[in-house]
Amino acid sequence: MSAVSSTPGDQPTPEAARVRHSLFAPDKRTAMRNAQEGRFRVYGLVAIVIALLALVWLLFSIFSAGLPAFRQTFVEIPVMLDAAVLDKAGHGDPAEMASVTTIGYGKLIGKALAAEIEAKGIDIGAMTPKDLVGMVSENAAADLRDMVLADPKLLGTTVQFTALANGRIDGYFKGRVTMESAARDNNTSPEKLMLADKLVAAGLMDMRFNPGFMFMPDASDKRPEAAGLGVAIIGSLYMMVVVLCLALPIGVAASVYLEEFAPKNRWTDLIEVNIANLAAVPSIVYGILGLSFFINFAGLPRSASIVGGLVLTLMTLPRIIIPTRAALKAVPPSIRDAALGVGASKLQTVTHHVLPLAMPGVLTGTIIGLAQALGETAPLLLIGMVAFVREYPGAPLTGLFDPASALPVQIYNWTQRGDPGFVERASGAIIVLLAFLIVMNTAAIILRRRYERRW
Amino acid sequence: MSLGLLLLTIVALAALGYGLGRRRAMLSAGGDMRKLHSLPTFYGWITALGVLVPALLILILWLFAEGFVIHNSAVSHIDPADVPADSSVNLMMADVTRLAQGLSALAAKGTDLPALEQDIEALKTALADAGVAMGNDPTPSMIAAAQAVRSTAAMSRVGLSVTTLIVSLAGLVWGMRRISPEFRARNATERVSLGLLIAASLIAVLTTVGIVFSLLANTVHFFAIYPASTFFFSPTWDPKFGGGSTLGILPLVWGTLYVSVISLVVAVPIGLFSAIYLAEYASRRVRGIVKPLIEVLAGIPTIVYGLFALITVGPLLRDWIAMPMGFGNSSSTVMTAGLVMGIMIIPFVSSLSDDIINAVPQSLRDGSLGLGATPSETIRQVVIPAALPGIVGAVLLAASRAIGETMIVVLGAGAAAKLSMNPFEAMTTVTVKIVSQLTGDTEFASPETLVAFALGLTLFTFTLGLNVVALVIVRKYREQYE
Numbered sequence: 001m002s003a004v005s006s007t008p009g010d011q012p013t014p015e016a017a018r019v020r021h022s023l024f025a026p027d028k029r030t031a032m033r034n035a036q037e038g039r040f041r042v043y044g045l046v047a048i049v050i051a052l053l054a055l056v057w058l059l060f061s062i063f064s065a066g067l068p069a070f071r072q073t074f075v076e077i078p079v080m081l082d083a084a085v086l087d088k089a090g091h092g093d094p095a096e097m098a099s100v101t102t103i104g105y106g107k108l109i110g111k112a113l114a115a116e117i118e119a120k121g122i123d124i125g126a127m128t129p130k131d132l133v134g135m136v137s138e139n140a141a142a143d144l145r146d147m148v149l150a151d152p153k154l155l156g157t158t159v160q161f162t163a164l165a166n167g168r169i170d171g172y173f174k175g176r177v178t179m180e181s182a183a184r185d186n187n188t189s190p191e192k193l194m195l196a197d198k199l200v201a202a203g204l205m206d207m208r209f210n211p212g213f214m215f216m217p218d219a220s221d222k223r224p225e226a227a228g229l230g231v232a233i234i235g236s237l238y239m240m241v242v243v244l245c246l247a248l249p250i251g252v253a254a255s256v257y258l259e260e261f262a263p264k265n266r267w268t269d270l271i272e273v274n275i276a277n278l279a280a281v282p283s284i285v286y287g288i289l290g291l292s293f294f295i296n297f298a299g300l301p302r303s304a305s306i307v308g309g310l311v312l313t314l315m316t317l318p319r320i321i322i323p324t325r326a327a328l329k330a331v332p333p334s335i336r337d338a339a340l341g342v343g344a345s346k347l348q349t350v351t352h353h354v355l356p357l358a359m360p361g362v363l364t365g366t367i368i369g370l371a372q373a374l375g376e377t378a379p380l381l382l383i384g385m386v387a388f389v390r391e392y393p394g395a396p397l398t399g400l401f402d403p404a405s406a407l408p409v410q411i412y413n414w415t416q417r418g419d420p421g422f423v424e425r426a427s428g429a430i431i432v433l434l435a436f437l438i439v440m441n442t443a444a445i446i447l448r449r450r451y452e453r454r455w
Numbered sequence: 456m457s458l459g460l461l462l463l464t465i466v467a468l469a470a471l472g473y474g475l476g477r478r479r480a481m482l483s484a485g486g487d488m489r490k491l492h493s494l495p496t497f498y499g500w501i502t503a504l505g506v507l508v509p510a511l512l513i514l515i516l517w518l519f520a521e522g523f524v525i526h527n528s529a530v531s532h533i534d535p536a537d538v539p540a541d542s543s544v545n546l547m548m549a550d551v552t553r554l555a556q557g558l559s560a561l562a563a564k565g566t567d568l569p570a571l572e573q574d575i576e577a578l579k580t581a582l583a584d585a586g587v588a589m590g591n592d593p594t595p596s597m598i599a600a601a602q603a604v605r606s607t608a609a610m611s612r613v614g615l616s617v618t619t620l621i622v623s624l625a626g627l628v629w630g631m632r633r634i635s636p637e638f639r640a641r642n643a644t645e646r647v648s649l650g651l652l653i654a655a656s657l658i659a660v661l662t663t664v665g666i667v668f669s670l671l672a673n674t675v676h677f678f679a680i681y682p683a684s685t686f687f688f689s690p691t692w693d694p695k696f697g698g699g700s701t702l703g704i705l706p707l708v709w710g711t712l713y714v715s716v717i718s719l720v721v722a723v724p725i726g727l728f729s730a731i732y733l734a735e736y737a738s739r740r741v742r743g744i745v746k747p748l749i750e751v752l753a754g755i756p757t758i759v760y761g762l763f764a765l766i767t768v769g770p771l772l773r774d775w776i777a778m779p780m781g782f783g784n785s786s787s788t789v790m791t792a793g794l795v796m797g798i799m800i801i802p803f804v805s806s807l808s809d810d811i812i813n814a815v816p817q818s819l820r821d822g823s824l825g826l827g828a829t830p831s832e833t834i835r836q837v838v839i840p841a842a843l844p845g846i847v848g849a850v851l852l853a854a855s856r857a858i859g860e861t862m863i864v865v866l867g868a869g870a871a872a873k874l875s876m877n878p879f880e881a882m883t884t885v886t887v888k889i890v891s892q893l894t895g896d897t898e899f900a901s902p903e904t905l906v907a908f909a910l911g912l913t914l915f916t917f918t919l920g921l922n923v924v925a926l927v928i929v930r931k932y933r934e935q936y937e
Contacts, residue, residue: 033832034829036829036832037831037832040831040834041732041831044729044731044732044733044736046728047726047728047729047732048728048729048732048733050725051725051729051749051752051798051801051805052745052749054798055748055749055751055752057767058759058763058798061763061767062762062763065766249655250655250658253652253654253655254652254655254659256652257652257653257655257656258656262656270660271657274659274660274663275659276922276926277663277919277922277926278663280852280855280856280918280922281915281918281919282855282861282914283859283861284861284886284889284911285666285670285859285911285914285915286666288666288669288670288889288907288908288911289662289666291893292669292908293665293669297522298519299521299522299525299526314662317659317662318659321659345641346645347644347648347649371754372754374756375755375756375758375759377861377862378757378862378886378890381890381894382894384894397458408756408758411758411762412761412866415765423766426762427762430758430759433756433758433759434755434759437755437756441754
């Protein structure tokens with residue numbers, strides 16, 4: 001086509017005489033322009049490939065770092081719960097037994113491990129009983145104590161106890177800890193790692209799926225192996241419920257007013273501009289609002305899911321109002337005219353006809369808004385949700401006022417810890433978060449595909 | 456009466472009101488619906504709304520006022536001599552609140568409180584057993600204040616329950632008395648509903664007012680105790696929690712702009728070229744697959760990008776570029792944060808540009824192609840100039856995103872406030888410092904915490920300005936071709 005432009009049409013002109021080459025052999029300028037065209041296309045393709053590669057790289061890096069968090073090394077040993085150690089008074093009363101601290105239980109586990117290692121005929125070399133205790137997580141003693149205090153009848157029996165292995169041992173099997181790094185590490189030693197290999201060979205230690213990662217609460221700085229997402233998932237769930245219960249009705253009501261009832265005047269214009277701007281306000285500013293209004297002014301408790309929920313509600317509202325208004329606008333006026341024509345009032349028209357027809361669009365917008373709120377971190381940092389919370393919040397309504405964590409904040413929290421085991425935990429938590437987001441967005445897409453009507 | 460139970464009771468009363476209202480309307484018409492002005496359900500609705508709306512309004516206002524009243528009654532009990540020199544009454548109140556919670560927990564266990572209050576040591580151990588950690592030892596005036604908190608809170612709860620129940624019952628009775636066949640129930644219901652709809656749309660305005668007010672009030676407070684000239688013009692940022700800090704915003708603004716510029720340098724070409732390709736060259740099928748995939752980048756939470764910067768991009772840049780070339784040895788750098796943020800804002804640039812390029816009328820393209828221009832010449836010389844204002848708007852929106860972004864810079868850019876040209880050095884941004892100054896136990900009295908509000912106001916004004924300009928440009932552009 002471009003070749004045509006350099007050759008004249010059917011009218012012979014003096015210039016035409018100068019063109020000597022064939023139409024099928026492009027001249028220099030045409031070749032240059034065509035090459036330019038090709039280059040331009042390649043730029044576009046390269047840009048797309050870069051963007052997609054970035055996405056793949058991001059996901060690959062998170063998944064390869066995070067998948068190991070779902071598997072954990074466990075030590076399985078029979079532990080003799082010696083009544084003489086755990087319940088000196090011999091009454092079987094949990095209140096009295098609580099005086100035995102985790103140190104007492106730790107010694108029992110160490111003894112049990114030593115006995116089991118001897119029974120299997122494994123050479124432990126120069127390792128002391130204290131080193132042996134270091135093979136299992138510090139959390140194992142606490143788990144055993146909780147188990148016994150919950151069921152004092154276990155006293156004096158031998159139970160098959162599954163203990164978490166120490167974080168470094170676990171890291172060794174996941175390739176995070178090597179013999180060289182262990183030699184420089186105060187918390188473990190190459191001997192321990194070699195013993196761990198032998199324990200695996202003897203079947204005492206193995207790596208398997210770790211459901212505790214999803215259900216256990218957070219753990220302290222030195223116990224990455226015991227840290228879980230239980231409290232964070234409940235906290236996020238509570239906040240999402242608050243957001244859904246507040247933002248959906250308020251957002252729909254506001255959109256209905258603006259789209260169906262509001263007179264076109266300055267005041268309505270102001271509200272509209274306002275909503276458009278609120279959608280673009282940096283999320284951290286909502287955190288400042290939450291801190292100074294909900295916590296300092298209204299006196300709501302810090303770190304509570306109710307405050308997080310309220311802040312996220314304010315943030316999500318414009319993100320629900322905008323798609324809801326679009327959905328209402330998409331309902332053709334003929335529907336309204338028909339309803340008004342048979343004598344319905346304005347409100348009846350909206351509630352009986354317009355809103356139900358717009359509902360798929362409204363719900364799609366709501367789910368996407370909720371998904372954004374679920375991943376939001378910055379405002380929650382300011383309202384104190386970074387606190388270390390080990391207790392599960394209570395049942396709803398009062399539980400909303402209990403301190404809780406949230407998924408994204410828990411991830412941030414883990415990135416700030418010293419132990420490298422927490423990087424794996426944080427990446428694992430991101431996989432959980434992304435899984436929730438994928439479910440929500442898929443639901444939104446299905447909803448849109450199935451129920452959205454084109455008029 | 457607990458809050459949940461109270462709410463449940465009010466809702467139950469409203470449901471009762473609905474049933475009774477409907478029934479009474481039918482009875483008053485002698486069972487003949489035609490004699491009523493409105494459908495029977497409207498009589499039910501208006502009665503239910505009469506129960507619900509005033510009671511809930513009172514409940515909300517009461518809960519807000521309660522905090523003040525409790526605070527004031529407790530503060531009046533605190534002996535000024537008990538307040539430590541390095542602390543303030545407000546900090547003491549945090550302890551008093553904790554003490555009050557502890558006392559309530561002990562009372563729930565059936566401990567003899569009056570005896571404990573005489574013996575502070577015993578009280579301390581009892582509190583520790585109940586899992587309540589105190590910052591300072593309780594003094595008699597603190598105990599008195601804590602008791603005042605408890606008694607006022609208990610009184611307030613009783614008062615709240617009684618008041619809301621009376622109001623909702625009164626609403627029920629009043630609603631029932633109004634019902635007669637002539638009563639225009641539908642009109643009344645719709646008036647109330649419209650009021651509720653207007654109230655809902657006002658929440659957006661109230662949010663803005665709340666944001667502006669909370670930022671402004673605290674900023675004014677900040678400038679009252681800290682010189683504005685230092686804040687705006689000092690090139691050092693050095694907060695000391697003992698006092699005597701230098702809080703200059705310049706290094707933070709520099710870091711913010713540096714990171715944002717790098718991210719735009721990454722995102723604008725990639726976003727723009729992919730938008731052009733998708734809008735002008737790609738087949739429907741490719742477009743249908745690639746466009747949602749690029750938009751996935753916008754749906755990924757920023758904390759994920761932050762971790763990506765921290766564990767992957769940062770170490771990679773340090774080991775392969777910064778260290779071999781001698782630029783520095785930090786993995787948290789402006790470059791790390793800028794690159795990752797650039798990836799994040801690609802879809803903001805590409806989606807909006809794509810829409811805008813698509814909005815350019817086909818006749819412009821046809822004209823250009825008809826004159827013999829190649830597709831790329833058409834795009835560069837006709838489509839892009841026509842779409843330019845819209846694209847500028849898209850870039851401005853992306854820039855405002857980049858400036859307000861928090862988690863990527865918190866995890867990727869470092870915390871050292873520096874004025875430096877080297878992109879492989881750790882620098883910090885306005886948002887990072889808001890987080891670090893406001894996280895933890897905060898008390899709004901020292902310039903070190905209040906400065907966060909001044910930073911927040913700066914950030915808010917800046918992003919708001921960018922957004923308004925961008926929206927105006929985009930809107931004007933859209934109108935041009937509609």
